[in-house]
Amino acid sequence: MSLRFKLLLLGLATLVLPWAGCRYAREMESALREGEQNSLAAVAQSIASSLQGRRDLLYREPTAPSADAAGSSDAADRTPSQPPDAKPTPYDLRPILLPTAPYLDGYADEWPDDKAAWRYYAKGEHRFGILSGVYERMLYVLLEVRDDHLVFDAPGASPLDPSTFGDRVWLGFQGPDGHEHQVFIAATGPGSVTGRRIETGEYGQLTAVNETRITGALQPTAQGYRVELRIPLSMLGQRFGVLIDDRDHRGADPISYGMLRSDDLHTAGRLIVGSPDLTSYLKQFIQPGLRLSVAEPEGRLLAQADALRVVRVLGPERGILAQLYRRFVDRPGTRSIIDSSAPIYDREHQDVIGTLEVSQTEDRWLTLRDRALTRMLNLTLGISAVAVILILIFAARLAMRLSRLRAASESALTREGLVTTFPETDSTDELGDVARGFSTLLGRLNEYTGYLRTLAGKLAHEIRTPLTIVRSSLENLESEGVSSPASIYLERARQGSERLNAILVAMGAASRVEEAISNAERTRFDLVPVIASAVDSYRIAFPSRAFAIEIPQEVVGIDGAPDLIVQMLDKLVDNAVDFSPAGATITVRLRTMPESAVIEVENPGPPLPPLTRDHLFESLWQSRTDSDSRPHFGLGLYIVRLIAEFHRGEASATSLPGDTGARFTVRLAR
């Protein structure tokens, strides 16, 4: 893992800031929600208080006498105005709140599919179901009647002639004044129907008067027929009922069953429905995004004022960024609506007559939260991005400096020599310390290498004086005349000192070459004849080796010192002779390149040990393992390198293909 990558990971750790921001936003959100919940509860409480004891609104009951009289006898008389929490009867009708007004066509399409709201009444085989609902100030009634024989009234006949009677639907109800009324529906065919009322005239005659406020429609069905009716609530008091007169043919005796007493068609059950004014009352509290509803204690809705989906004028304009953030912040399953409810009491809080429920959409506080969230996330994400970028830049710079340092330290150890200028040493940080450390180390190494390089020369110089003492003493001794056994030892001592002298000469060779190089004069000369004549002399000098020469035909001019070139060639050939078997062919080749002349000396023999290749041209390095009488100090190839460098070139060595020998290459600048 590179340093860059590690630091990048470190930079990514700053992403904890936006994460913490999200957490904070959630906390803030729940605090807001809680506050909103509290205020909503206060709203619900105050509206519920304003509705306290308002049975007239909730159940359309007259309030005045029942609330304050508290007379038990009076209450017993007032059976019709029983409170809704009085014992329920099976004939009570509890209309649901309709979302829309049903279209009066005899079909149930517009009615909500609410199975629980249906009530059924039966007598023997006969049976009908009733569904009732309230929309605005109207009561809607849907009847599903099972009837084997649907019998219509005879058209054109008097509605009061019993012999023409078909199937009839009776509605019985109390008016707002408490009087009982009966209205019947008699159809002469499928389609619209209108209620009719029987009135007794001044002289006792009966007439059927159209009650046009009660309208509806009738349609036959597979089992019987369906009737849809609309009655204004203003006509209705506390009680209401429906009775079916089922006839098998016109004028037959009907089978009557339903919610009315069949003998006098008086009502048996109550109509439990909120006042139309309740909705208006609730509407005065309504605001966009709010829904108020009043329900019975059992949970059935009495009235509702809904502005939940009303778009607020100053509603939240959610930016793309905010919507994106929201996806990360919102917990799944979070409700977007908060609600609160409060009980509505009556009679000094003795009982609960209903429940007020207040619902509110979230967008009221969403705007506030979105703005804060967006701002915070923008800020923290921005900070993270800046931090990551800064760390990246820092890492890149650090990596660059390190790689520069590495490159410098690597090049410092190449045989081209030690660098003296090291990068980064001016920096004041730890990297600068490292660079300075390296620089010092390399400086010491340089001094040490320099010392080693000159050691041979110095040593040769220092040994020369005692050697001279030995030799001159031996020579003097010789001239003094010694006995013949002693002269043998004298001769051996002389030979030993000669060898020692040869060693000294070899040891001083490199420093002499260095000196020769520093004094050498550059001239322009042709390499070809120099090499050719040198190789000629090698043929004489080394008769046990064959020499092959490959030189170009043209003039290969270089700037340099021909003496030095020959000396370099001497060393290379010397080396090639030493490492090749007797009778081997040593190849000396001169090649020209656009910018340089290349001299190659190849000899068959052992390949170069791979590890030594880099050290071959260093001072005092040698890989010879044989011990011949001639002194070797590993200076030969070092001299080659010095001379090559004098000619702005370089020396290198490789094994021949197949490890059949070695090739030494010297590249000289032209």
Place this chain on the structure above:
Amino acid sequence: MKRTVAIVEDEPAIRDNYAAAFTREGYVVRTYANRALAMTAFASRLPDLAVIDISLEEEPEGGFELCRQLRALSAELPIIFLTARDSDLDAVSGLRLGADDFLTKDLSLAHLIARVNALFRRVDALRRPLEATQVVRRGALTVDAERMQVEWEGQVVLLSLTEFWIVYALARHPGHVKNRQQLMDAANVVLDDNTITSHVKRIRRKFQSIDPRFDAVQTVYGMGYRWVE
């Protein structure tokens, strides 16, 4: 009359060995350990020949200074530098100061004595009236082996003893290549290849100072040198 040889050498063992060898050859030898002692003695009486070590006790270059002072006293006194150093630079400096030869201590005593004898011979020959003996002429070159003197186009070329012998060896057989070893043998000197090369360079330079077109000494790379007419 016995000739006097002064040896200025700070190493007692070497000094005494050299003294013994010269004494054996019949020279009168005076030895000095440093420059001050030597100069004090030379001020009162000059030797016939001086063998001087370059580094003398405290003075690393004391020999050069001594040579300069001695040359100031006498222009003709033969001076031989003898040194443990073998650097080319030293040789050049020494010869420029007027030394007649520059030898390393590798040289055997026999060779050293041969050199000294040769120098005395040259001094004697120069003092004698000119005789046309053992004179080799090659075109513009005249080599007088007796006086160890070389002329080019009639002008004397001032060569050191080693240089003279190299020129003499080459010029005796023009066209023949003499390798370095042959040249060293001719000069009675043990030198390494580089020193021979620098000697040859110096010889060329000396001739070229008289005749810029001089190129009679030719290098045969890898073999040696030859004289071309």
